[in-house]
Amino acid sequence: MVSLSGEWRPCPLMRRLYQRHFLPLSPCHHSTGNEEDPLAEKLQDDKEPLPFSEDEDLIETYDIQHLAIYGLSNSGKTPFVKNHWERYSSSSYSFADSGSGDILGGLKVEITKTSTSELVNCTSERAKNTAISLLPIIGWMKTYSFKEWLLNDILSGVSTGLVAVLQGLAFSLLASIPTWYGLYAAFFPVIMYFFLGTSRHISVGSFPVLSLMVGAVVTRLVPDEGLPANITAFEGLTKEEQRVLVSASLTFLVGLFQLGMGLLQVGFIVMYLSDTLISGFTTAAAVHILISQLKFVLGLTVPGFSGPLSIIYTLESVFTQITSTNIHDLVTSIVVMVMVLGVKEINDRFKSKLKVPIPIEIIMTVIACGVSYAFNFSENHGVDVVGKIPNTFESPIAPSLQVFQMAAVDAFPIAIVGFAVAFAVAKVYSVKHDYVIDGNQELIAFGASNIFGGAFKSLAASTALSRSAVQESTGGKTQVAGLLSAIIVLVVILGIGFLLEPLPKSVLGAVVIVNLKGMLMQVVTVPYLWKKDRPDCIVWVGTCLAAIFLGLDIGLAVGLGLELLTVVFRAQFPHCSVLANISGTDIYRDRKDYVNIYEPEGVKIFRIPSPIFFANIDFFRDKLKDAVGFNPLRILRKRNKAVKKMKKLLKKGELTLTSNGLQATCSMPIEESEDESNMEDLDKPTDYSDLPIQVNWNAELPANIQVPPVNIHSLVLDFSVVSFLDISALKGLKAAIKEFIRINVDVYIVGCDPYIIEKLRNCKFFDDEIKTSIFFLTIHDAMLFINESHPPKTVSEKVSGSFQYQHVNGSSTSSCLAIQADMKMEVETDTKPETRF
Secondary structure, three states: OEOOOOOEOOOHHHHHHHHHHHHHHOHHHOOOOOOOOHHHHHHHHOOOOOOOOOOOOHHHHHHHHHHHHHHOOOOOOOOHHHHHHHOOOOOOEEEEOOOOOEEEOOEEEEEOOOOHHHHHOOOHHHHHHHHHHHOOHHHHHOOOOHHHHHHHHHHHHHHHHHHHHHHHHHHHHHOOOOOHHHHHHOOHHHHHHHHHOOOOOOOEEEOHHHHHHHHHHHHHHOOOOOOOOOOHHHOOOOHHHHHHHHHHHHHHHHHHHHHHHHHOOOHHHHHHOOHHHHHHHHHHHHHHHHHHOHHHHHOOOOOOOOOOOHHHHHHHHHHHOHHHOOHHHHHHHHHHHHHHHHHHHHHHHOOOOOOOOOOHHHHHHHHHHHHHHHHOHHHHOOOOEOOOOOOOOOOOOOOOHHHHHHHHHHHHHHHHHHHHHHHHHHHHHHHHHOOOOOHHHHHHHHHHHHHHHHHOOOOOEEEOHHHHHHHHHOOOOOOHHHHHHHHHHHHHHHHHHHHHOOOEHHHHHHHHHHOOHHHHHHHHHHHHHHHHOHHHHHHHHHHHHHHHHHOHHHHHHHHHHHHHHHHHHHHHOOOOEEEEEEOOOOOEEEHHHOOOEEOOOOEEEEEOOOOEOOOOHHHHHHHHHHHHOOOHHHHHHHHHHHHHHHHHHHHHOOEEEEOOEEEEOOOOOOOOOOOOOOHHHHOOOOOOOOOOEEEOOOOOOOOOOOOOOOOOOEEEEEOOOOOOEOHHHHHHHHHHHHHHHOOOOEEEEEOOOHHHHHHHHHOOOOOOOOOHHHEEOOHHHHHHHHHHHOOOOOHHHHHHHHOOEEEOOOOOOOHHHHHHHHHHHHHHHHOOHHHOO
8 A cells, every 4th residue: 555654565455365366467477587576576575464554544545555556567666546646637636756735645636726717717619618508509500401401390390380280279278278379389489499499309389288287377366257366467357368467477487487497507306307207297187188178079168177176076067067068069079089099090000101190180170170160160059169360469468476476386396397398308309319408408498488488478388299209200300390380380370370260179179188198098007117116106106196186286296205205215225135155256146136155154244225324224223133133232231241240150159160161159040130220331342351261152151141142253244335324324333333343243344435434534433443444345355354364164163162261361271172172183174165265
């Protein structure tokens, strides 16, 4: 190792490892036959390795000494550590051989100071990188291939635009606002995302789950029956205008939340929404959407409900009016759903042969518009139709601060869900097409899009899976396709929107229900999750049921709570295991998983696969006791009581020392005292002073003194996956290790992270009982050391294990010892090599 004085000397373990494994492979032995290995000479010259001092750096002891051994050059003067650190000397570090400063491996490390002016200096390169990060369009437009990509983007944009028009009209019904405001969600947010977004394939616009969540707030503040909320901005507005104001203000607030999170660089928050949680949540949202569209499919007048059990109230209202079903709406919806589902199945089955999927939704919409106009469904049969669509954009409005106050709690989950769904879809396509997306920039893009859209009365925007699939499958390469889809929407709004006025709302409801197929089919994953991962299954089912019956906002909160509970459960109750050696290798695995496996005699190797902290330290100690088969604190107390009892009996003369050990002078059994008034003394290390013998605690003791035996001499703790320790766990670990040390069980820790070791030292973990030499790099290193300290017993040693004690001064030895020594000489040659590690 490299000492604090700068002189290299090997540690005992490294000297042995080098002699056994690396000396034959030293590069000095492969060049010329006359060259000498200075490291080998150093290892061979040190007959007795010097022990580590308490002042030596633990990180140095644990890590750098190994690098120094492997990195010495032929001259023996250039450690690998210095060569490694010199890579950074030109940027942040400088080295010297003497003088004051921080020492790392005998090297002086000085941190080069960087002036504040260099950190805040604005160069052209920095300005360029900042502009590209805020406006990703600058980056990909420079590489845009007009010859190869433009035609594909045009075809994709037209197809996506037609789908966006239909879905915009349909999803606006979920938000309980006039249909043409759904078209605004397919235009304004798309324009902003074109400049700020990093995904090249997602189609920005309305999303059914977000529309439903917005609709819940709209119907709560402006219910179908009763008075609206007390909001000043509602004065002089009709009910539809009041709902549009709520929707636009909520969308604006959602954008503010997303933009704020993006600027604060908290895009990582989406990681707390697992795939299981999102799957259960969207399935529940699909159920809500399905129920909400029944009134359009059946042609009924059902008031909007919000809050817990709203789905029950909606179903109750639907079934009480079931006899008033409009047959024309029902038949039209069934025909549309059957046709759309059938053609979609054809598209999926023959997608490799179809250059462009059959736009069955557009076709059925055109047919339905024609039939409705020809037979005048609205007047003759009472069918509810889309109605008047303005051929111009409405002027922007300022959001209502009162709506902000009343809807802030609802806006935050809408912002999170909208971003999580969009980011998940964008990530899938970025991996497929090999480009990078930035989560924080996506938050900024969607935040700006919703702020811009909210000012123009748009719905909250995210992305719809089916619409994004159309944009990607039809050959879309960049967001130029998205821009062209917005132009198609613009044409519909300003030019041909009047053609959609006779479209029955039942057709839009049927289109919405058909598009729920993918989300509803997620329920088939429940049996798989139950078999493979039951905590995840509980998260899925709990989130789904809570979102269905308590509402989407409360359901999302319940899902997050369940998810955090599963994380706590996994960390608090990890799967601890006892490891053993796979024969013929230096690999150690769970002994329950292998048949041909060897568990070293007298050694337990215990592994905990999680961080150790205040919540699981007691679980760790309990599992450790189960692994070794005894309670070390109980053993220590029993031993201390036994020693006190023997000392007391010796003073009274009721025990005498003979050649065969201690013998009781009384013929009657002597009962053990049960006095445990001073438990603190019993928890201290055993005091053998004034006791003329050394006790073998695994043998029979005199005077019927009972102490449970300890069948191990070493305990190895595998900390290779322990990422951190807190103060509570540190205290518990220290207490547990001391309990084992005080009953003569050596404890070793392997694979420990250097930062944890540093924390242990800073927290005064080491003392007279717990030494710094308990750490090893690997389990195999620790086992090599243990087998030298405690060689495996021979047959004669196992036979001689019945002897209880011997004189401490060695002046008097029983005849049993001599017999055992002769026996050992006779059977030593019968020891099998495989019994040794």
